[in-house]
Amino acid sequence: MRTEEHFLKTQESLDPADWAETRKLAHQMMDDMLDYMASIRERPAWSPIPEDIRETFSTPLPHQPEGAEPVYEEFKQTILAYPLGDIHPRFFSWVNGPGSAAGMLASMLANTMNPNSGGANHAANLVEQQVINWCKEFLDFPENASGVLTSGGSMANLIALAVARHWAAKRAGVNVRKEGMQSFAQRLRLYCSSETHSSVQRALETLGMGSDSLCAIPVNANFQLDPEALVAAIKADREAGILPFCIVGTSGTTNTGSIDPLDTLADICAREQLWFHVDGAIGAVAALAPEIKPKLKGIERADSIAFDMHKWLFMNYAVGCVLVRNADLHRETFSLTPAYLKHAPRGAASGDLWFSEMSIELTREFRALKIWMLLKEFGSAKFGRMMLQTMTLAAYLAEQIDRAPQLERLAPAPLHIVVFRYVDPALSAEALNKLNAEIVMEIQESGIAVPGTTTIHGKTAIRACINNYRTRHEDLDMLLQAVVSTGQALTQH
Amino acid sequence: MRTEEHFLKTQESLDPADWAETRKLAHQMMDDMLDYMASIRERPAWSPIPEDIRETFSTPLPHQPEGAEPVYEEFKQTILAYPLGDIHPRFFSWVNGPGSAAGMLASMLANTMNPNSGGANHAANLVEQQVINWCKEFLDFPENASGVLTSGGSMANLIALAVARHWAAKRAGVNVRKEGMQSFAQRLRLYCSSETHSSVQRALETLGMGSDSLCAIPVNANFQLDPEALVAAIKADREAGILPFCIVGTSGTTNTGSIDPLDTLADICAREQLWFHVDGAIGAVAALAPEIKPKLKGIERADSIAFDMHKWLFMNYAVGCVLVRNADLHRETFSLTPAYLKHAPRGAASGDLWFSEMSIELTREFRALKIWMLLKEFGSAKFGRMMLQTMTLAAYLAEQIDRAPQLERLAPAPLHIVVFRYVDPALSAEALNKLNAEIVMEIQESGIAVPGTTTIHGKTAIRACINNYRTRHEDLDMLLQAVVSTGQALTQH
Incomplete structure (x- = not known):
């Protein structure tokens, strides 16, 4: 079968020519990803994307191969470094899930079977x-x-x-x-x-x-x-x-x-x-x-x-x-x-x-x-306990807000979502709305945490969704401290 | 902060208590999955699920933890062993994609960032x-x-x-x-x-x-x-x-x-x-x-x-x-x-x-x-070449069908889909339809290949979609051989 011999020599495939090389890179990736998850708390909750990084995403369709390792390196520098932040313990902006290492592994298995x-x-x-x-x-x-x-x-x-x-x-x-x-x-x-x-x-x-x-x-x-x-x-x-x-x-x-x-x-x-x-x-x-x-x-x-x-x-x-x-x-x-x-x-x-x-x-x-x-x-019971845990943290957050004279809670928090705002009696309703939106943006840009905003009865609210099993009391303390100090700094000039 | 200390001790998390243990299992999974893909050709294209395996999927909601390793073992025995077969070089049933090791790795990275x-x-x-x-x-x-x-x-x-x-x-x-x-x-x-x-x-x-x-x-x-x-x-x-x-x-x-x-x-x-x-x-x-x-x-x-x-x-x-x-x-x-x-x-x-x-x-x-x-x-050019390769294989398949007196091609094959059937002049139109459906099921059950069926001008057709970069001429030869021998066996008694 001359055809088949020729075909095997020239066959184009996404299977690696050298499985050992792919295996080496795969294990490197696995180690990097587990390290990334294990150390997530040490990184900023969110970072703006620098203009030069942003520009790398405007390159045209790549006709020629760049190779697995260089592309992985680029991924780490331009993508992995600028996440939404959902998996960070101080991401509170939306009810976004953090996923998990176990979930990533299960996805890997599902993606293999495809x-x-x-x-x-x-x-x-x-x-x-x-x-x-x-x-x-x-x-x-x-x-x-x-x-x-x-x-x-x-x-x-x-x-x-x-x-x-x-x-x-x-x-x-x-x-x-x-x-x-x-x-x-x-x-x-x-x-x-x-x-x-x-x-x-x-x-x-x-x-x-x-x-x-x-x-x-x-x-x-x-x-x-x-x-x-x-x-x-x-x-x-x-x-x-x-x-x-x-x-x-x-x-x-x-x-x-x-x-x-x-x-x-x-x-x-x-x-x-x-x-x-x-x-x-x-x-x-x-x-x-x-x-x-x-x-x-x-x-x-x-x-x-x-x-x-x-x-x-x-x-x-x-x-x-x-x-x-x-x-x-x-x-x-x-x-x-x-x-x-x-x-x-x-x-x-x-x-x-x-x-x-x-x-x-x-x-x-x-x-x-x-x-x-x-x-x-x-076990399913653990998931119930983790949900309860985020609710306990939300109750703690609500309590801290209720105690702080500069903060006002805007609604009951029956689950794990708390809405509140920074208040300053000297400011108009409109100015307070602007101030709270600004507070949220500054905290996000600082990398400390990612609170979100919403509107409650016409008031711009800071919205904290505690949807991460990694979140602790200290994370909520950091959030409130940042809100108060940012609010104070913004109203002082 | 007594509360926080207590919290840290009792905190429920999907982060592993021992990252080293998870890392070990993760690398084992990675090796297994790469082995699975590299050796896909050696396994049957499809296997029926035995009744005792099927029954394992009727257990109730697991309240208590079973542990990562036992669950992974169960996955290998009950799930990985009974795939649809899309990634196999002789899966032809629908235009299903095989995915790739590189794609699985990219999904792993995406699932980490989540x-x-x-x-x-x-x-x-x-x-x-x-x-x-x-x-x-x-x-x-x-x-x-x-x-x-x-x-x-x-x-x-x-x-x-x-x-x-x-x-x-x-x-x-x-x-x-x-x-x-x-x-x-x-x-x-x-x-x-x-x-x-x-x-x-x-x-x-x-x-x-x-x-x-x-x-x-x-x-x-x-x-x-x-x-x-x-x-x-x-x-x-x-x-x-x-x-x-x-x-x-x-x-x-x-x-x-x-x-x-x-x-x-x-x-x-x-x-x-x-x-x-x-x-x-x-x-x-x-x-x-x-x-x-x-x-x-x-x-x-x-x-x-x-x-x-x-x-x-x-x-x-x-x-x-x-x-x-x-x-x-x-x-x-x-x-x-x-x-x-x-x-x-x-x-x-x-x-x-x-x-x-x-x-x-x-x-x-x-x-x-x-x-x-x-x-x-x-490089994008490679993807173009891989598509062309499947079309070349489809043309080869069409040619072999046209040469075989027991086979009839039912439509042009302008891309990578070929529809044909086994014919026997002794059989009625209805009997031929039944025969071809039976041929396809028997070949699937044999594990040799997964052809599909469709209907072309009222005729039950065997449909071969060549949508896998792993497929070779020999795979198509095996398919046709199986169709002819199964057709002959079924019409002899």
Whole structure:
């Protein structure tokens, strides 16, 4: 076979010509990455990217090889040195997860196997189904409910609301998959609190319902949805000829971590015959902590739950989950099997776990392995304890804020998010807003910590999300010290 | 600080208590994974999962820790041993990418940094923008076009068609984000060939347009969209009061790898004032190969292009890309900045690269690093050569099929997908379909190779996608030999 000989000599491959060389670099990388994680506390929480580094990212498409080692060196200098900072113990800006060394290792294993988890008969799909089953277990969802892992809460909300739309369409005699939204005689309405995450609005926009179909219900002093206002809104809509179809309750709002009265919302949904969806992006996983679980009461009555595993469950990016009580409806919303995806009775194309029938994605990466490995390695109870730990730290932070005369807390902190601001009686409302935004930027630039901002009742708030198992009391002390001293320095000139 | 001392002693963390122990296991894993990849050819392409292994995935949520090493051992026995087989040189079932050792290493680095690439000012977003710029460069897209990396082609098509819908709405005087699809006076229509990937239909369903808004145009003998039939359909729709808004051309259809006459479609879009989207999931990256690029002529005139990097660009799962010519329109379709995502003039929350404004996702993993590293390490030219290599192998396979009296090729193979079947003049059409499905399952179960099936003109076809840089002529010989001998064995009794 002359052809084959010639081919083997000239074959282009991403397999290394010399595995020993790749192995050497791989072990160097592994050591560097473990060192990087182990020493994260010693580095600044965030650093601005110098202009000369920034410019290195404008080079054109590299036609010729630069080699593995030089590229790795460049990575260390231009990328690894300028992270967002999520994994740092003093990153507080958003509810971003830190990941972990164990998660990185699990991702490495998943990336080696590199399966397409869209469907077919192979172990990755059994792992995903088991992880979903575990989620149903800790959320007291029925065994025959369905679920699918997603890239995060936004996609999980989108999938859940697509199922809700499909359910509402069936009741209205509309085949929404075939005929689209234009076949609805009435306008649809979904109800959620004014503190609901923007991904719910984005889902409604994506699904062709429009943001007008979102009715934002006022919240009480604890930033929870007001059930009376909700019932009144539903009644008014029905009278106006609008079709209510869904209530979204939040377990862990983005701004303050508040939890809507889920059990009451479930009652209203039962009475009004509405779909009950819970956006538990932040808080649903807290059902793993026996001390927090009672706060979520009612979540087990939802028709669908969306949540993230890369936030409070500390999994490496990116993985969320959606559970749907009615598995048939879930599959009916998305199932699409063209000839090249036909399921076979035997062989690789067999099996029941075609997650592409439960999601908008077809090709899907192996997101489940890290969850499977970490829950087994550490035990689920530990994750509950780690969530509780961040809540204990948040309570400490709130206490310190309440004690400091220069600081004002702007909301209750029922979970692990604390919003507050620096105050100075000499300043106007507008000046205080500017001052607090400036304080946050200066602290970020100093590298001390990465607090964030949000707006609470029109006031610019400093937002501290304690979502890292590495965070300690001293980190919170450093944050508050920085806020006070920066505030003082900025108001002195 | 007694509290802090106590805290440090009892702190729960995913950081190892003993980094040296984790390091040891990590290096063992790295060695195992490199060995696994280096020796992939020696293992079966696919193996059924034994019942006792399958049952291990039904254990309940593990509350207590099992330890890192036992869990890794279980992974090797129950998961690593039963892969889909995508990375094997004789996996031909779908256009699944094999990934690579280099890609696994890059994923490891990205997973260590674990940044949220939804927005903010950090290096990961510069990497993503550079990768997008490189894509614009090799696809001859304008410098000021926008783009975003996605989990794959389905999401890329969804995003592109959401922008197209937004564009059509503006022209029709509808604020589709606010008012939804119900505010359109007319029904919308999108045109694509009958060979278009199912994700286009799924996108229309998701976006609330319904599958009725898809007009499937017949194809010619080469499985390419027929422009005359297209023009006639548009005319008929306009006369019937339907609003044509988009034409989707495919570069690399799923069934046979055919490429629509993109330049002609661009002409028709210009004349008819329609949005021109190209689904290049399989084929767009072939613009990196000077020998293949001319086949894609016209793709550079698209309003949007969707493509996968985890297919023919061999990147580890999961990463696709969407490019949009009009960046403003792209941002306008998705931009949503609640208080907690407010962009700051300085600090971590500054910068222009908020990819959450270009996508349905908010939290986004660092998908760009592997592409950045591999294109630099190996040079883009090599990727072009690897694509050409798989096409050369496909041509060899087609030639062998054409020579074999027991085999019948069912379509041209313009890229790297070959569809054929085993024939026996004694059998009915129905019996032949059953036979070929059975041949494929038996070959999969034997572990020799993983061919797939599809349907071509009502005939059950054996589909061979040669999407792996590891594949050689001998692998194709083994496939054909297995098809012929299995076909003969099955027809002898």
